[in-house]
Amino acid sequence: MNSKKINVNAKKTDTFLKRYFNKQKRTELIRPMKYGTLAGGKKIRSSMIIGTGKLFNLKLAKLLNVCAAVECIHSYSLIHDDLPCMDNDKFRRGKLSTHVKFGESTAILAGNSLLTLAFEIISDKNYKISNDSKVELIEGLAACSGHTGIAGGQYLDLKFEKKKRKLNQITDMQRKKTGKLFNFCCFAAGVIARKNDKEKKFLSKLGEDIGLLFQLADDFIDIDGTQKLTGKPIKKDKKKGKSTLISLIGYKKAYNYANSLRNNILRKLLIYGKKANDLKNTVDFILNRKF
Ligand code: GRG
Numbered sequence: 001m002n003s004k005k006i007n008v009n010a011k012k013t014d015t016f017l018k019r020y021f022n023k024q025k026r027t028e029l030i031r032p033m034k035y036g037t038l039a040g041g042k043k044i045r046s047s048m049i050i051g052t053g054k055l056f057n058l059k060l061a062k063l064l065n066v067c068a069a070v071e072c073i074h075s076y077s078l079i080h081d082d083l084p085c086m087d088n089d090k091f092r093r094g095k096l097s098t099h100v101k102f103g104e105s106t107a108i109l110a111g112n113s114l115l116t117l118a119f120e121i122i123s124d125k126n127y128k129i130s131n132d133s134k135v136e137l138i139e140g141l142a143a144c145s146g147h148t149g150i151a152g153g154q155y156l157d158l159k160f161e162k163k164k165r166k167l168n169q170i171t172d173m174q175r176k177k178t179g180k181l182f183n184f185c186c187f188a189a190g191v192i193a194r195k196n197d198k199e200k201k202f203l204s205k206l207g208e209d210i211g212l213l214f215q216l217a218d219d220f221i222d223i224d225g226t227q228k229l230t231g232k233p234i235k236k237d238k239k240k241g242k243s244t245l246i247s248l249i250g251y252k253k254a255y256n257y258a259n260s261l262r263n264n265i266l267r268k269l270l271i272y273g274k275k276a277n278d279l280k281n282t283v284d285f286i287l288n289r290k291f
Pocket residue numbers: 040041042043044076077078080081086093150151154177178214215218291
């Protein structure tokens with residue numbers, strides 16, 4: 001998938017989210033919530049969901065609630081990640097971080113509200129999938145977001161600062177921090193397509209591998225990217241003493257590791273034939289991206 005197609009998918013999720021926000025009660029938190037989700041961002045996780053949906057000929061209408069819910073969770077995690085008590089970043093997506101623009105307490109509450117909105121969007125009465133599937137999606141998304149997923153991975157990321165960690169400790173932390181939400185993206189399409197447990201497990205692992213690849217690419221961008229393209233500060237990992245594969249084995253070996261992970265992912269997708277073309281292109285976009 002080229003960046004044009006990713007943009008098209010991003011617009012579809014943005015349009016859904018805008019309508020969803022407009023239907024909400026107009027509290028004062030809506031503005032920072034919109035700021036944190038709608039203005040910018042690649043919405044690559046939406047492309048993962050739509051691309052996996054293509055494997056099973058799923059209609060977009062069955063996927064958009066999941067895309068919007070995942071982007072709410074992702075945006076909440078970025079809002080909280082930028083806070084002074086976390087990574088303390090003043091810029092995100094080429095503009096001021098949510099806490100710089102609206103204040104710390106507002107940013108925390110807007111993040112919390114996006115986290116809960118995600119579950120509201122999946123359980124919505126107007127979302128026409130079975131209640132069983134909704135429960136399975138809610139269960140999966142909760143597990144990928146909390147202490148066994150994003151929040152747990154973030155905890156390890158902060159705890160590992162300025163410490164030497166083994167390769168599998170680093171990849172375990174990155175699988176949680178970033179991989180689990182990608183895991184959910186592929187798993188969710190399997191749930192909606194009513195696939196069996198074995199295939200859903202296969203999809204979860206596939207998604208998590210793609211998420212790890214995404215995080216590895218993020219670590220390369222921190223070294224050779226530009227703030228202009230990424231919209232966020234770069235060259236921070238070394239300054240903060242972050243545990244990454246690059247800090248452990250060097251850039252070249254880390255790149256080879258990422259490349260062999262990419263090849264493994266593409267090999268796994270072969271069983272889906274041409275239906276996997278969009279997902280395959282997303283994987284290559286993820287590794288070669290500059291933003
Ligand atoms: C629970 C208080 C509390 C905080 C949690 C969950 C969390 C803090 C932080 C999440 C960890 C995190 C930010 C992981 C990094 C993932 C990553 C590479 C983000 C960048 O994603 P992109 O490039 O961003 O998809 P855009 O801007 O395109 O949406």
